[in-house]
Amino acid sequence: MSHQDDSDLVARLKAGDQAAYAQLVNDHAARIYRLALRMMGNETDAEDVLQETFLSAFKSIDNFEERASLSTWLYRIATNAALMRLRRKEPELVSVEEPVERDDGDLLPRQFFDFCCLPEEDFLRAEARAEMLRAIDELPATLRSVFILRDVEGLSTEETAAALDLSISAVKSRLMRARLKLRERLATYFSQGPVIPETRQ
Amino acid sequence: MSTVHLQHEHNRETCRQYLESLGDYVEGTLAAELCREIEAHMAVCDNCRIVVNTLAKTITLYRQMPSPELPNAVRERLFAVLDLAPYYRPGPESEDEPDSVT
Structure with a gap:
């Protein structure tokens, strides 16, 4: 979806239009759920990430700048929510930094x-x-x-x-x-x- | 020391150098000159040929993996949590079974 296609919806979202909120959910929920399920590996956590993503998106829609598409913006919120949750569950596995694998010995087939x-x-x-x-x-x-x-x-x-x-x-x-x-x-x-x-x- | 051994050592180093470019190679976005180099290398290096082929196959397999559906129950709870319950409509769910492999 191009940024132009988004702009009408974004204007309605910023105006607090409930139907626009519903449209945002209808347009993107399936994709966000899929991402969350693949990130989290289980349905319960995936549903939590899905809900958190839209709650957080609704809260911060005023800050949305149309440099990215709504879809990319939502992916970003969802990935952050998933990473945050994974970090809480398995802090040793989720480093904020680039993983230390300078030596590609680990990757050599x-x-x-x-x-x-x-x-x-x-x-x-x-x-x-x-x-x-x-x-x-x-x-x-x-x-x-x-x-x-x-x-x-x-x-x-x-x-x-x-x-x-x-x-x-x-x-x-x-x-x-x-x-x-x-x-x-x-x-x-x-x-x-x-x-x-x-x-x- | 045999030349065969030297050749093998040389190949390992070459393989390592090409490893970084394989991503662009399988995507078809690598510069033509480097592509030719990699292809020439693959013609004499079975391991690299197999890695390239199985890497491409791996990507294809994941791209073809069926996508899990958003279950209607999950969709309904989402609308409720967002205070949008009046707008909830069941989606086109093909089956009620949840994705059993996750």
């Missing part, structure tokens, strides 16, 4: 199983899907937010940078680290062969 050519049904198994979600959950939160906005929600590098208040190069480098970690994890998972449902408890 180690698993070279070529899972590209596996049959499509291997990727569609519930077990594989669950592993993919667990892999997101286990990314450091600062990498997770970049990965979700860029590769799951499909925002551009520029939009992601605006939503997270990061430089373009920080977005690119965090995205690369996130992707390499996920690739490594999926390569390890798929190298072990599919889990046959009957053998699971």
